[in-house]
Amino acid sequence: MAWLSRILAPVAFSPGCRGATQYAETLACHFHSELTLLHVMAPPMGFFTALEASAYVTAADISAERLEQRKIELEKYVEAACPHVSLARQVVIGDPAREIVKCARDFHCEMIVMATHGYGPFRRFLLGSVTSKVLHDATCPVWTGPHLEHAPSYRDIGFHRVVCAVDLAEPSRAVLEWAGRFAREFDAALDIVHVLPHTLIQLGGVYFDPEWRGHAVEIVRQRIARLQEEAQTHGEVSIEFGDPPVAISDIAGIRKADLLVIGRGRDAGLAGRLRANAYAILRESPCPVVTI
Numbered sequence: 001m002a003w004l005s006r007i008l009a010p011v012a013f014s015p016g017c018r019g020a021t022q023y024a025e026t027l028a029c030h031f032h033s034e035l036t037l038l039h040v041m042a043p044p045m046g047f048f049t050a051l052e053a054s055a056y057v058t059a060a061d062i063s064a065e066r067l068e069q070r071k072i073e074l075e076k077y078v079e080a081a082c083p084h085v086s087l088a089r090q091v092v093i094g095d096p097a098r099e100i101v102k103c104a105r106d107f108h109c110e111m112i113v114m115a116t117h118g119y120g121p122f123r124r125f126l127l128g129s130v131t132s133k134v135l136h137d138a139t140c141p142v143w144t145g146p147h148l149e150h151a152p153s154y155r156d157i158g159f160h161r162v163v164c165a166v167d168l169a170e171p172s173r174a175v176l177e178w179a180g181r182f183a184r185e186f187d188a189a190l191d192i193v194h195v196l197p198h199t200l201i202q203l204g205g206v207y208f209d210p211e212w213r214g215h216a217v218e219i220v221r222q223r224i225a226r227l228q229e230e231a232q233t234h235g236e237v238s239i240e241f242g243d244p245p246v247a248i249s250d251i252a253g254i255r256k257a258d259l260l261v262i263g264r265g266r267d268a269g270l271a272g273r274l275r276a277n278a279y280a281i282l283r284e285s286p287c288p289v290v291t292i
Helices: 015-031 050-055 059-077 096-106 130-137 172-185 210-231 244-254 272-276 278-284
Strands: 006-010 034-041 086-093 111-113 142-144 161-165 189-196 236-241 259-262 289-291
Touching: 006 015, 006 096, 015 034, 015 111, 015 142, 034 059, 034 096, 059 086, 086 096, 096 130, 130 142, 130 278, 161 172, 161 244, 172 189, 172 210, 172 259, 172 289, 189 210, 189 244, 210 236, 236 244, 244 259, 244 278, 259 278, 278 289
Parallel strands: 006 034, 006 111, 034 086, 111 142, 161 189, 161 259, 189 236, 259 289
Antiparallel strands: 142 289
């Protein structure tokens, strides 16, 4: 089976979702994937007005009509998909994050491509709610980002440089392998970044010996070299000092990355030193982010 053969794109009909769908189309077209568009409606009592309630016999009537309306809207959402893409559409009722994760699991999806937030009843679901729950619970990579509403047409999206942030925790090899494979697939340059804390430079106003800092950097460089050998990658390595979200986002911006790849845990949230920083990285990143 081809890599990324099944892709899920949740749709909340927002500008960000439109951009996310365009990225999903680009990937699906390249990999000849099965692309599923999923819209999740809130339960009946959550989305009708008093006026609507008085016009219908039961909430089920309202729900059925809204369901048909959303199906029609989703049918029109992607009118001219790439001919290589097998396109399916699903409209379901329930909790958005739970249904997204369930759909990805049931359809054996190898990637979820979604915006960081939606609108209307989804407006309250900012990063930290639906997206964070999907990041926590999904077992496949999740592609998201804060600027997806600015995505070009799927025909114009390209990938020329991939930045991979590693924290050297146990999942780092899988993260780097995924980033390397993606970069090779699109013949893109691969940059690897690791951020060391400021405390290796100074603590309480006291600056440490530059030789110590150099020694710490050399240890990290050796570990990344071993990691690259195991992952069979050949990326350019950058070792920075500072706040991880800021430093990683700065590198992605300076290198004009088309994609940033970071790691996350699948059992207890986001893994390693990136655990406390991944949401900030997602918010700060100048380009789409894939969490592995």
